[in-house]
Amino acid sequence: MAFGRKNQVEEEIVTKDTKIWCCTAEDCKGWIRDNFKSSDSPLCPLCKSEMESQTKELQVLENPHPIMKS
Numbered sequence: 393m394a395f396g397r398k399n400q401v402e403e404e405i406v407t408k409d410t411k412i413w414c415c416t417a418e419d420c421k422g423w424i425r426d427n428f429k430s431s432d433s434p435l436c437p438l439c440k441s442e443m444e445s446q447t448k449e450l451q452v453l454e455n456p457h458p459i460m461k462s
């Protein structure tokens with residue numbers, strides 16, 4: 393019997409190459425996920441500079457597409 397010693401599997405952090413938008417301003421660390429951009433050419437939410445698309449390995453969100461289905 394193995395009571396008292398739970399053999400729980402630790403939740404793995406799943407990461408995935410995710411498209412993001414990075415701020416082009418040198419001193420700014422602003423970035424957003426592509427899912428969250430407000431337009432096709434989003435502006436930095438911090439400094440309003442232009443952003444460029446990149447790919448970054450990010451933790452997968454459980455609900456990456458906040459689309460309401462009715």
Ligand SMILES: [Zn+2]
Binds near residue numbers: 436439
């Ligand atoms: Zn910025």
